Amino acid sequence: MQWVDHTDQVIGVAYQLQGLIINMENALRGHVNTGEEEFLQPYNEAKSTIDSRFEVLDRLVSDNPPQQARLATIRSRFDQWRISANDVIVRRQKNGVEDYESTLQRKQLMDSIRAERSVFTATEERLRCTSVRSICPRWPKE
16 A cells, blocks of 8 residues: 555645646746746746656655656756746847747747656656556556
8 A cells, every 4th residue: 555655645745846837838938928927827826836846756666767757858858948938038039039949949848748747747646546546456457
């Protein structure tokens, strides 16, 4: 049951992280579209806690090198996205316009973050099912 609890924790933190990333992406989009600072509130709120969620998740998967590698990839791509997002916020505050290439690059980074996060979570869900089946052999197969 400890393994089940552990994978539940990993999955829970992964979903929290996903929510924070989505909040940042949506807030950035609202700010870029309108130029209004109020749209950045969810961005700034998520920004203040997202690094701690990455750290918690890293500790939780410290016993699983493939998951650590996936998480490192997610974090690296997110850090690239965040740098670009911060640049566009500064540019927008100066009434600048976002160029197409930067917008496309950020979208591609976010798409790759989503894809990697899906694999990460699916792996944890498989681990949870395997753990449940080991203590409850009648548990239905996937």
